[in-house]
Amino acid sequence: MNNQQEEHPSNQENTQQPQNGYAPQPQNGYAPQPQNGYAPQPQEPFVPQPSSNIGLAVFTTLCCCLPFGIIALIKGSEVNKLYAAKQYSAAIAASNAAKNWCIYGIIAYFIIDVILLIIYMVGGAAALSFLPWSDMLQ
Numbered sequence: 832m833n834n835q836q837e838e839h840p841s842n843q844e845n846t847q848q849p850q851n852g853y854a855p856q857p858q859n860g861y862a863p864q865p866q867n868g869y870a871p872q873p874q875e876p877f878v879p880q881p882s883s884n885i886g887l888a889v890f891t892t893l894c895c896c897l898p899f900g901i902i903a904l905i906k907g908s909e910v911n912k913l914y915a916a917k918q919y920s921a922a923i924a925a926s927n928a929a930k931n932w933c934i935y936g937i938i939a940y941f942i943i944d945v946i947l948l949i950i951y952m953v954g955g956a957a958a959l960s961f962l963p964w965s966d967m968l969q
Contacts, residue, residue: 878919881926883910888929891936896943899936903929 885907892900906929913922 875917880914881910881923882930883907884926884929884933887933891933895940896936899932899939903932903936906932 884903888900888903888907890900891903906925909925910922910929913919913925
């Protein structure tokens with residue numbers, strides 16, 4: 832009867848040594864359980880929360896260019912929601928989009944200021960030519 836138990840494969844323990852650094856797979860289809868009874872939790876890589884750029888978006892909205900600032904505010908408000916939902920790449924993309932819209936708004940502000948300055952200078956010179964004492968200016 833002892834011979835019969837030794838021949839049965841379910842009664843034999845897996846005593847194979849790891850080859851090439853790999854542990855042998857269990858014969859019965861179940862993975863070995865840890866000693867404390869808890870399975871190890873998979874570790875997610877730490878991704879720091881990207882900046883929402885809300886302060887820059889508020890500055891752009893109030894001081895520079897309202898349409899670009901509003902878009903930057905919307906994109907900036909999405910960053911925290913996406914990060915909390917563990918959509919890290921989308922949160923980084925929303926942060927970059929908010930920063931880009933702020934930069935576009937600030938650039939648009941300076942371009943519009945230069946254009947208005949030119950218009951005021953040309954318009955001011957033209958207005959001076961219609962004054963009664965414009966002969967003295969020449």
